[in-house]
Amino acid sequence: MSGTQSPAGSLLASSHNYASDNGNLTRKGHIDQKGSGLIASASIPAGTRILAETPLMRFPIDSRPAPGAILSAYRSLTDAQREAFDSLDFDPPDSEEEQGLNQEELDDYSASEPYILKMMLANYTANQIGGCVCTKISQLNHDCLPNCQIAWNAGIGKVTVHAVRDIAKEEELTISYIDGANMTKDSRQEKLNEWGFQCRCKACADTETGREHDAVRDTLECHQEYIKTQWEKGSAMDVDNCHRNAVEMADLQEENGILTKELADSYHLAAAFSWMLVNPKETLEWAEKQCEREKLCLGDDHPEYKRTVDIIPLIRSAITGYDDFQAARRESDLANLTAVVMKKARPKKCGDWRAKNLVKARWWTRREMEVKEGDEEYEEVEKLERELEFLEERVKKKGGNESDGVTEYRKIEAWLERE
Template sequence: MSPSLIVKLKSELLKQPFQQTEISVKGQGLIASRDITEGSCVLCEAPLLFVPGVDFTASNIVKASMKLDRMALQVLFGLCSFLSPAQKMVYEEQLGLAFNDINPRRQRLLATFVVNQLGGRIYLKGSRINHSCTPNLEYAWNAKINRGTFYAIHEIKEGDELTISYICGANWTKDRRQDALKSWGFICSCPACQDTVESRVYEEVRAKRRSDLRYLIEQEDRGVAADWKQCEMICESIASSQKVQGTRTREVSRSYHNAAMYSWRLGKLHRVEHWIKTELRYEKICIGIRHPDYVHGRNILTKVQAAYQDQVTYAAATDARHLDDLAKHAKGLPQHQKQQATPQLKHKASEHMYDWRLDNPEKALWWANVDLEQERRLHHEEDHVAILRLAEAMEFFKQRLEKLNGELSGKGPYDDIVVWLEDRRLE
């Protein structure tokens, strides 16, 4: 190894806020070599090995390893490759083969992958980080920079072990988490997994909230209007519980994301804005401001804020002019503008006669439908006067849209927001 490379490696080691060491019972792990502040990027690392897809077959693992040079393979085989009998049984079933039927070198490769992979990727340093159900780091893959990132999700003191969660188990019971961790061959003994009165109470409360949320969501499938307000409150409560118990991972931000989704279904965009801001505050801590998910979330927030302004403008226009007047107004507006003698009078008349809904029928149609859904939740009779009026308004806006654009586009004005909210939800 050249002197310049040695100097560079030493420099990199000095920058790192951790060191590798032997940890009792766990084997190798990383501990903080200095105090680390919340939201700091503790490690940003390219993977040694990547196996694409979600079904990690033996042939795919071997194929991926064949792309590595000799030095990379030496580093890879330096990682832990011990498989407990329980792990062997689990992975023999998953890989579709018996370990004893393959040669020792391939056994070691598969075992190394099984023990160390994070989302199909193996890291020289990141794969040394041990598990905790109440971790102090959050791991995420950043496709923009092709690196795995490990961010401190709360303050870490010098000498503390660095941990991540191998599972998305913030809302699971202890038994379910332990069962999921069998594939890694250990029993977790973190604070959340201690059998105490406090932990049992937390589990009961959390299970009750999840059960209530599931019941409310399933109501919609039964043709009964779900109580989205109650769903929103439960999601907020779940997030609070996660924070209190110490699982401040991205699962917290996704609980707030769910709250935003239910607020959107209620048509309460000021609440949607609040929840997305809260979600992004935790995303910033967990994945950093350069992660594509965070950047996209910021863009969606901007669109939600614009949509909220549209909603306010629509409501003001609806209060100022009823549908019958609006229809007459739409017919008389062009003629009225032609009768004005001067450009100044035309401009003044336009200001007086302007109605946002006439220029934005697609958005007006959307908000009329939101109001219609709210009325249907309040009044179950389709011939209720409020429902009939809104149905009439929607028909008017459809005709106005076809007159201006020729035809309906089939794409809603706020579809980007809806897709984002629905795509990232955690039910």
């Protein structure tokens, strides 16, 4: 390519998001105690997409690929890609070391040069993050309080790196190799052993600040565990306590500089429990925070962010639906009431929300209108009843708790009585 490259400043002014690589915001440099890493070559505002790369290799995140799979991915690289892969940093294995493989397995894949296979596997192990190996992104070092977020964006088929906060020029760019926001130092290190290094970041340091920070992580770990255990109880869960825990998780993460995607996940939990407590206004506040954080960490072209954006109008409609309903009830405007109830009971998306709205609609209609056979609205109410039965039937078939609908109904009843 000829011509001059745009300076980072003007690129940022035009857009914070672009599907292509923006490598001119980074440079490779020496980092104390870590070897090499990537450094910000300009000041970078929060939410900037710093890198977007098609990975050299990508495997499912939840299981370690077989050596044969890594080898065949390596073989299918172009010459330029292979050169990029080979020049990544890693500690070459001792020639006697087996890298977890026995000689037979090695012979299967590369009878002539088993050492090259070992090198290739050691390279993969050191440089994969979430099952992906990238030319530049794999050069980023880990930090338990990172200033960047790595993510796989299926929408554009690339691995992206976003600034989770404002980053000063010359700061090292770091990501978390693991979802470790709600883990203590020891739990994190156990996971990080996979990469074969001991984390020496601020959060892991054996200093007073480090220990104070670890106490926060311990609380976060407990809260997350509590919510997980409660969640498994289904309709018997203590929603009030789960809500309190989720809100505290979000607050603690914010206060302690944990600004990655996992903060968005805590906002999401707070929103979900607010919704279960039939508080649509608070649900909206948390969902909007989730949206904002996901946009910063993932970019506005990420499918997960787009899903959150789609849910916002549904929450808004739950709020206005309730307000409209109250207004209609005050005015004893029965025709308007029917219209509001019917409209709000049929959002197009989210089966779960739809079921809840149907329960609400059934209750409102029955209670407010005491519809009897022969009444004008009778047919509509019948239709609602049938839809609800159909949904409940499907929930039962999928192994869901059949009392969920009833629990929901009771909650709404209590809520309406309170108003």
